[in-house]
Amino acid sequence: MAVLKIAAFSDGDVGGNPAGVLIGEILPDAAEMQSIAAEVGFSETAFAAPLGDGWRVRYFSPESEVPFCGHATIALGAALVRQFGDGTFVLTLNQASITVEGFRDGENVAAALQSPPTRSKPASPELIAEALALFGYAARDLDPKIPPALIHAGADHLVLALNSRKALAAMSYDQKDGQVFMRREGLVTVVLAYAETPRLFHARNPFASGGVYEDPATGASTAALAGYLRDIGWPHGSAIDIVQGEDMGMRSRLHADIPTQPGSSIRVSGTARMME
Incomplete structure (x- = not known):
């Protein structure tokens, strides 16, 4: 095969x-x-x-x-x-x-995929502090309009929304430390996101739990983030676009359609190309 x-x-x-x-x-x-x-x-x-x-x-x-x-x-x-x-x-x-x-x-x-149901809950202060330290951020780097949270749409993620594209570009961490942190907490990835507009986000996804420093496009976390934005009443206008992978030289584009029903499936779509 x-x-x-x-x-x-x-x-x-x-x-x-x-x-x-x-x-x-x-x-x-x-x-x-x-x-x-x-x-x-x-x-x-x-x-x-x-x-x-x-x-x-x-x-x-x-x-x-x-x-x-x-x-x-x-x-x-x-x-x-x-x-x-x-x-x-x-x-x-x-x-x-x-x-x-x-x-x-x-x-x-x-x-396009239809995700599993979504859910979210606030992250504890201790978890937030440990995650910020892992990535070299401080509380002042966070966007207060999108509080840190544990988010889910088939897999568990922690989201940290940052208040500038510059902070997102500066992301760096020790992969071994990140793996210990993510596996202990049951996180598949950590979602680092910056909202350029209410409907356009830039994101990076460290995936140390799976032995990968960073993912250039992450549909599961896109669905989870979209569900979380719905939970907090974010003005998404029924859809968001995410640009990911830019800082890796692997620019990727993801689109998420967000229905109004809390917890319902998110439709995540994009293009796929054969590599060989």
């Missing part, structure tokens, strides 16, 4: 977050999937096999399994479109059932 290499949430024909996709008749065992993901070396690899009228899907980073990965889901959607044609595909994850849809757009594929 060949692993496809697809960049999800690309900015046209460039950028995006590379993901591996392996589609087979059955899923390999967990140890083999972990070994394949480590060999591929991307932040996540999605594994899919037929299940009823849909697909059983699991996601692995180079060092661990994750419950949900947005960019690998978009990449999987692109792979399914290329193999079976335009459509909507039902995906059964470890802890949720979602859909991904896609259609061909020239050489690329436009794809």
Whole structure:
């Protein structure tokens, strides 16, 4: 079985977050999937096999399994479109059932996922202080309009909203310390975000929990952030756009549609391009 290499949430024909996709008749065992993901070396690899009228899907980073990965889901959607044609595909994850849809757009594929339900809660002062120290920030660097919080849309994240693009660009941390922190707290990533306007955000996503310093595009955290903005009454106007990966030289674009119902699924969309 060949692993496809697809960049999800690309900015046209460039950028995006590379993901591996392996589609087979059955899923390999967990140890083999972990070994394949480590060999591929991307932040996540999605594994899919037929299940009823849909697909059983699991996601692995180079060092661990994750419950949900947005960019690998978009990449999987692109792979399914290329193999079976335009459509909507039902995906059964470890802890949720979602859909991904896609259609061909020239050489690329436009794809959208429906996230698992969202939820959020305030982060403790102790957790905030430890996270700020990890990344070299102070409380004065935070945007008081978007308080730090624990956010979820299929996976758990901590969001720290910063008050300037300069502060976001300056992000730096020790990956080993970050891994200890994220794994202890059960966080898949930490979302560092800056609101240029109420509907346009710039983001960076340290992913030390999975053995990756930074993710250039993170669909799961985009869904979680969108759900949190809904929870706090942010004036999002029913949708937000996120630019991520700029500081890595891998500019990526993500769009999130935000329905009014609290806790409901977020639609995250973008473009996927074949890498080889």
